[in-house]
Amino acid sequence: xxxxxxxxxxxxxxxxxKVGPDYVRPDAETPPAFKEAEGWEPAKPADTxxxxxxxxxxxxxxxxSLEQQVAISNQNLRASEAAFREARAVVHETEATLFPVVTGxxxxxxxxxxxxxxxxxxxxxVVHRAGDQFTLGASASWExxxxxxxxxxxxxxxxxxxxxxxxxxxxxxxxxxxxxxxxLQLRIEDQLKKILDDNVDQFQISxxxxxxxxxxxxxxxxxxxxxxxxxxxxxxQSIAVGVQRAALEHxxxxxxxxxxxxxxxxxxxxxxxxxxxxxxVPSILLERRPDIAAAERSIQSSNALVGVAIAAxxxxxxxxxxxxxxxxxxxxxxxxxxxxxxxxGQVAQTLFDFGQRTAQVEAARAFYDESVAxxxxxxxxxxxxxEDELAALRILQQEDEVQRSAVKSAQEAVQLFINQYKAGxxxxxxxxxxxxxxxxxxxxxxxxLAGRLAASVAxxxxxxxxxxxxxxxxxxxxxxxxxxxx
Numbered sequence: 275x276x277x278x279x280x281x282x283x284x285x286x287x288x289x290x291x292k293v294g295p296d297y298v299r300p301d302a303e304t305p306p307a308f309k310e311a312e313g314w315e316p317a318k319p320a321d322t323x324x325x326x327x328x329x330x331x332x333x334x335x336x337x338x339s340l341e342q343q344v345a346i347s348n349q350n351l352r353a354s355e356a357a358f359r360e361a362r363a364v365v366h367e368t369e370a371t372l373f374p375v376v377t378g379x380x381x382x383x384x385x386x387x388x389x390x391x392x393x394x395x396x397x398x399x400v401v402h403r404a405g406d407q408f409t410l411g412a413s414a415s416w417e418x419x420x421x422x423x424x425x426x427x428x429x430x431x432x433x434x435x436x437x438x439x440x441x442x443x444x445x446x447x448x449x450x451x452x453x454x455x456x457x458l459q460l461r462i463e464d465q466l467k468k469i470l471d472d473n474v475d476q477f478q479i480s481x482x483x484x485x486x487x488x489x490x491x492x493x494x495x496x497x498x499x500x501x502x503x504x505x506x507x508x509x510x511q512s513i514a515v516g517v518q519r520a521a522l523e524h525x526x527x528x529x530x531x532x533x534x535x536x537x538x539x540x541x542x543x544x545x546x547x548x549x550x551x552x553x554x555v556p557s558i559l560l561e562r563r564p565d566i567a568a569a570e571r572s573i574q575s576s577n578a579l580v581g582v583a584i585a586a587x588x589x590x591x592x593x594x595x596x597x598x599x600x601x602x603x604x605x606x607x608x609x610x611x612x613x614x615x616x617x618x619g620q621v622a623q624t625l626f627d628f629g630q631r632t633a634q635v636e637a638a639r640a641f642y643d644e645s646v647a648x649x650x651x652x653x654x655x656x657x658x659x660x661e662d663e664l665a666a667l668r669i670l671q672q673e674d675e676v677q678r679s680a681v682k683s684a685q686e687a688v689q690l691f692i693n694q695y696k697a698g699x700x701x702x703x704x705x706x707x708x709x710x711x712x713x714x715x716x717x718x719x720x721x722x723l724a725g726r727l728a729a730s731v732a733x734x735x736x737x738x739x740x741x742x743x744x745x746x747x748x749x750x751x752x753x754x755x756x757x758x759x760x
Contacts, residue, residue, distance in 0.1 A: 292422025293588065294581020297429075297574045300646045302653040304556050310664035311553050328740045329454050331549035336539070337457050340530055344449050347531025354438075354445040361438040365431045365752050371424050374416035379598070383407045408607050411598015411614070418592065423585035430578035432749045433571045439746050440568035447564060451735040453529045455728055456522050457539075462724040463519040464541045469716050470512035477505040477709065480692065484702060497702035504706055508713065548671075548726045551733055553664065556657060562738030563656050567746060569649040576642040583638040586631045589623035656736065663733035670726045677719045684712035 329341045345351060385405050419425055481501040487493035527537035560566055597615040601607040624631070688708045694700040 291420075292425050292581060294422070294426055294584045295577060297577045299570065300573060300649065302560065302650045304560070304653070305657070306556070308553060308556060308657070308661055308664060310661045310668065328734050329450065331551070331734075332454070332458070333547070334457075334544075336542075337454065340453060340457065340526065341450055343530040344453055345446055348449050348529060349531060351442070351446055351449060354442040358435065358438040358442050361431070361435040362747075362752055365428065365435050368424065368428050368431050371417070372419060372428075374414045374593075376412060376414045378412045379409070380411075381407070381409045382604075406602050406604075407600070408602070408604050409598060409600045410607060411596055411600075413594070413596035415592060415594045417590060420591055421585040421588040423582055426578045426581035426585065430575045430582065432752055433575035433578065435752055436746045436748075437568045437571035437575065440564045440571060440743075443741055443745065444564035444568060447735060447739045447741060449529055450739065451731050453526060455731045456525050456529070458546070458727040458731065459724060460519055460522040460526070460539060461542060461544075461546055462720060462727070463515050463522065464543055465546065465723075466717065466720050467512055467515045467519075467541075468543055469713075469720060470508055470515065473709075473713050473716075474505065474508050474512060476688075477501065477508055480705065480709070481505055483692070483696065487696075492698065493702065500702055500706050504709060546723060546727060548667070548723075548730050551667075551730060551737070553660070553733075554737060556660075559656055559660065559737065560653065561743040562741060563652075563736075564738065564741050566649070566652050566656055567743045569645070569652040571746070573642070573645045573649055576638070576645040580635065580638040580642055583631070583635040586624070586634065589621050592620045592622075594618050594620070659736040660733065663729045663736055666729040667726060667733065670722055670729060674719070674722045674726065677715065677722055681712070681715045681719050684708065684715045688712050 327338065327341065329337055383406070385407070417424075481498070484493060484497040484501045488495060488498050523537070523539055524534040526539070527534040530537075554562060560570075595615070595617045597613070599607050599609075599612045600614055601609070601612040606612060688705070691700060691705045691708045695702055695705050
């Protein structure tokens, strides 16, 4: 019969309500299609699932190997992973408050009166006897979550943990994209150096032509000086490429968690190709971007905090109980006649707080509104990023086609002017002008390719890199114990 009140209150706790608004995902303005995707290949159904190793579209085994090291060795990702584990631990900590706190105690005490009483000695011919007391017991206290305050806090913490998991995914995607962009730019530097070295070889030939004509007395010394200046300037450009390449190599080393001194990448002149990237419809983007998922999870977290604040208007109900034994002799401590117990309950209600709870509810609602605005802005920014990269890829491809024609024409012009210079029909200024123009056009072409590759990486990142919101841990995965409570 003594347990009936406890069972009744426990049943009431399990069936109790949760005050505050239930979460409904807010809408975000979503266009039916991307404006800049006209003529772009849409995503097939298989493209809406996680693609995992998205960098494999560049068909570079070394890049594949480097990308796989990012999640293992990158220190920023380790920090984000630790932040997720911290958020998950907070969920466990809050869930523990749903259960009673049980404390065990045991005491042994000797007491008496008069000098030396504690030791049973005599004083002035009078013996003072000491008294012994032994106790053993356990006590429990339990705050009944009648209004769902604790469960709303758990809901908030679960959503925060999911947001932290999305932040981790976003940090990983950003690191992977940065590594891919740095790696591809490093390969561009290799291509640029080859272009400059090839021109150095051509300019050396031109220098010999001017020297021969000068020795023959059919050209001026200024022709030799002009050819030498162009040759030396191009050599200097080729050397300068090493500065940017080294910086990119160092950056890649740090991204994979290695000291730059222990890492190097050999030059590679393999042809670079811009991959074709299928584009999803904008509505799917809401599930494919980890930063959007993090912002959305933050909304639910702040929504639950409104319920936590509202619950403060209601009284708190707590139970306490204890059971144990007390005896003056250790040998008889656990006998039934020495058992002691107590059961009690407490109801507490704030009567006057001069608007504190009202202010807390207003602050929670304002924080919710802020989270919604942040979410919608994140969605708009995501759409903008996709549109930007789609436009960049389309326009740069058009520019590349025209620039290729310009390079071809400039190289033909160089050969024509060299032949005319040999025949003595034009001066050497025409040759150097044509050579400078041809080199500039080649550099422009390789820079356009660099822009296209960078835009392709940025587009993949803007599309979520194959990530999906379904990869977020659900509340059961965060803590199995929570399934016992509604």
